[in-house]
Amino acid sequence: MKQNKSETPREQKKPALKKSELQELRQQIDELQREKDELFAKLQRVSADYDNLQKRTSKQIADTIGYEKEKIIKTLLPVLDNFEHSLQNAHQAENVDVLLKGIQIIYDQMLDILKSHNVEQIKALGEPFDPALHEAMMQKTEPEQQENIVLEEFQKGYKLNGRVIRPSKVIVNKLTPKQPARQKAESPDQSTDELGEQ
Helix, strand or coil: CCHHHHHHHHHHHHHHHHHHHHHHHHHHHHHHHHHHHHHHHHHHHHHHHHHHHHHHHHEEEEEHHHHHHHHHHHHHHHHHCCCCCCHHHHHCCCCCHHHHHHHHHHHHHHHHHHHHHHHHHHHECCCCCCCCCEEEEECCCCCCCCCCEEEEHHHHHHHHCCCCEEEEEEEEEECCHHHHHHHHHHHHHHHHHHHHCC
8 A cells, every 4th residue: 555655646746747738838839829820810911912912913004005005096196187188188289299298298207106116117128138027028030139138128027126026028139040150150260360469
């Protein structure tokens, strides 16, 4: 029985330690629960803010696009007015030159408007063919012109902010195999003359 009495205090001490450990664990659990609740509340706020931002951004983009369209259309309206004015007065024109001059003025006005929106024409006629800027519609042989030179332009090309939005449609000079051979034949004569001069 003495052994039983001696075991009893030990058994009582163990639960006492366990109670203090349990209290610490409960405090940690409560603290973690509070942190979790705070983080969850923050996450909900951030999620709601993000949803609102997406909606607001979409609306701002749509508004900006609408504003830019309106701005472009407003700059084009004077050209339309001038065309209308020219058409109304075309029958009263004294001669064709007056009518052509009016059309040229409208054309120049349109080019100025395009330039104000960073649109520029691509230079093609007489330039070396560049597939990044030009679209070859045909090939033609003109021996007096250089190989791959643009001979004619069907349709003008345009760039917007330096990026091609429509390539120029062109006719390109393509020499036959005989013609380059004549050029090569001239080259040795020139080099012989150059050697003789030295």
